Amino acid sequence: MQNTARKPHKMVSYSKYGYFFILPFFLVYSFFMIYPLINTFVLSFKGNGITSDQFVGLQNYQFLLFGEEGQFSAGAAIQKEFLNCLGNTFILWVGNFVIQLLLSLLLAVWFSDVRVKIKGTGFFKVVMYLPNIITAASVAAIFLMIFGNTKYGAVNSMLLNFGWIKDAFPFINDAWASRILVMIIQSWMWFGNTMLLLMSGIFGIDNSIYEAASIDGSSGLHTFFRITMPILKPIFIYVVITSLIGGLQMFDIPYLLHEGRTIRPTLKTAAVFIYDNFHTAQPNYGYSATASVILFIITAALGVFIYKFNTDSTAPKKAKK
C-alpha cells in the first residue's frame, strides 16, 4: 500500500482493492466448496472400503448404474441398494412436490386476491411458515410419537381404543404409509416457504390488469389461468427448480423417521445412501462420491429440462420488449 502512495502518478487506482475485498470469500469458497467438489469427482474413481486408495476407473459408475453379473456380486448388491434409494427419492419428491405446490399455489392466490379479502393474512403467513422453523429432528420426533408403530403411538392407541382396528398398524414400518407420511411432513414443512415465494410473485402483478379482467367479466378460474399463471411463470419455474434440487437431496426426515436403530429401507433416499456409505468407520468413499455425481447430473439435467421447457413459450414476449 505504501508503494502505491509514493508513486508520482496523480491518479491512484483503487480498483485492485476490490480484489482484496473479495479475496476472503474466494479463499473460503475455494477451500470449502471448490476443493470438496473436485475431490468428490476424484473420489468417484476410487475404490471402496479397504481399497479406498486405489483408482478403479469407471467401475463405481458401472456398478451403481448397471450392476454386475451374479446375484451376490458387489456390483449387483450395490446397484440394487442404489436404485432402491433413487426410486425412493423420486417417489418421495414427486409426492411431496405435488401436494406442496398445489397447496401453496391455492393459498397464495387466495391470500393475494383483492376480492376475497382474507383478514389477518400476516398472521396466517407466520403460522404457515412456522413448521419450517422447527428443526427436522423435532418434527420427526413429533411424528414418531403420533404415528408410532406400536400401540404406544398416539394414532394407534386412539384407533385401538375406539375399537376400529384390532392390531396396531405399523405406520412407520409399512412401505407406503411411511412414504405418504414423509410426503405429508415435507409438504407441511415447506408449503409456507413456497407460498411466500409465490405470493411475492403474485403481488408483483399489476392490479390494473386484474381490474380490467373483472370489468370484462373474467371468472376467477379464467383470471388465474390467463393472467396470474403466465405472469407468475418465472417465479414458478424458480420454485419448481429449487424444490427439485431440495427434493432430490431430501435427507433429514427420511433419515430420522424410524423406530429402533436402522433407517427404513423404503425411505432411504439417495442422500441417505451417500451418507450411509460415507459415514461408517470403514467408508465406501467410491460409492458415496459416485452417487453424489450421479445425483448432481440428474439434478442438473432435470433443472435444464424444466427451464428450457418452460421458458420457450415466453421467449417471443421477451423479444417484443
Added chain:
Amino acid sequence: MKKRILAAVLASASILGAVAGCSSNATSSTASGANSTASGDASSTTSTDASSTGGDESKVETPAVELKDDDDTLSILAWESNSDIRNMVKLFCEEKGYSEDKIKVVAQGSNGEGGRDQYPQYLEGDGDADLMCLEADWILQYINDDKLTAPLSAVGITEDQYKDAYGYTVAIGTNEAGVLKGASFQAAPGGFLYNADLAKEYLGVENPDQMQELVKDWDTFQKTAATVYEKSGGKTSLTATEGGLWQVYQANRTKAWVVDGKLEMDTATDFYDIAKSFKDNKYMAGVPQWDGAWYAAMNDGTAMGEFASTWGLTSGKGSMLSNFTAGSDGGDTAGLDAKFALCAGPTSYFWGGTWLGVSTKCNSKTLAKEFIEFFTVNADTMKKYSEKTGDFCDNKTVMKGLVDAKTNKNALLKDGQDQFQILYSQADGIKMDGIITKYDSKIKGFFNDSVNGYLDGTFATKDDAIVDFKQKVKAAFPEITVE
C-alpha cells in the same frame, strides 16, 4: 488517506470474520501449538493447559507409540446412551478426590453404532481424546487400525496385569498383530430378566429358581410363553424383541460371521423360522429394540421379560433395567417399585461389553493409565465399582469374592436380588474370541433388519430376506465374499 485506512480496517475485519470460529479457542490452541481449525466440539473439550505441567515426562520404557503427557484432563470418547462410563467417571473422581471437571466424557453419537461411525470424524478434528470406549461388536475395527488406537503399553500397562481377567476379554482386546490395545472393565454374561409380578400372576412363580425351571431350554421356554399368552388373555408376551432373542440364540453359533473373508451364516438361517414362530404365536411382543416403545412395553406388561446382560442390569440411570422400571428412556426410577427379577434363561450367552482403548491422540498418559488401572487392574477399586454400580467387573477373584459374600443388592431388582449369583455361573462359559470379527456390528444390524423385514412382511419369503441380507453385506463390504 482516510479511505485507505477504512479499506484496510474493513479488509482485516472481513478476514477476521471469516475465521471468527477459531478465535474462541485461540488461547487454548496456541498453548498446545495445535492447528486452529474450529471443530464443533472443540470449545467444550479442549482445555489444554500446557503451563501447569512442566518436567513431568518420566520415561519408564520405550513404547512403540510415543504419547504426550502434557494435559491434566482426561477426555473419554463414548456414546450418549453409555451409562457405564458416566458412573465410572463419578466413582473415579470420588475415590481419587479429583474434581469432576478433570474427566470429560465426549459423547459421539446416540448409541454404540453412532460412536462407531462418528469417532473417526471427531479424531480428525483437534478435539481432545485420550481414551475411547469400544463396544464388543466393533472393537476389532478400531484396535486393528494403528491410526486410531495406541497399544496399552504406550501408557505403561502390560498384558501380565490381566491374569485375573476373563480370558476372552484379553483375547478380544488383542489385535491381529498380538498387541494388547483394549482393556475391558466388564465381563458381559447375560440372563433373562422378567417381571416377577406377572410371573406370579400367570405362572405362579415365587422366585427366580422356579422361573428358571420354566425357561431352562427352548422347548420349555416356548411352552411357558404359550401359557403366559393364554393366561393373560392375549395381553402379555413372554419376550419383547427380536434383537434380544437373537442375542441369546447366537450363543450357539460355532462360526464367526466372516471366516477367511467369506460370509458365513451358520445357524443364523434357522433363526428366521424361530423368530417367525415367536412372532406369530405372540411369544414375542415384537416392539422395536432401543426405542421408547420397548421400555413402555416392558413397563406395562405387554412383554413379560427380556434378555439382558450385565451392562443392562446396573441400577444406574439409563441402563436397560432402569429404563424398563421407569418405562421410558432415561426416566427417573426414584420411588418406583422394583418389579423385575433375573434368572439364567435357556442358554448361557454373552452380550456386548465395553473395552477401554487408548487414542493415538492421547496427551495425558498418566491420568489415562490411572483410569484404566482403576477399572481393569486394581482389584480393590474394581470391587468398589461392582458394589457401587452392580456391573460385572472383569476380575474373576473379585467377582468370586462378591458372589461368596452375597452382599450385593440390586435396588432395581425384586427384593434386592443379587444378579451376580446368576451371572457368575454364566461368565465362565463365554467363548467370544474367535467368533467375533470387525464386521460384526454392521452385519448384525443388517441381519436384524432382514429378520424384522421377514417378520413384518417386507420380504415375502425367508429366502428373499436372506438374499437381501447377503446383498446388504456385500454392498457395505465389497471385500467380503458372499455366496
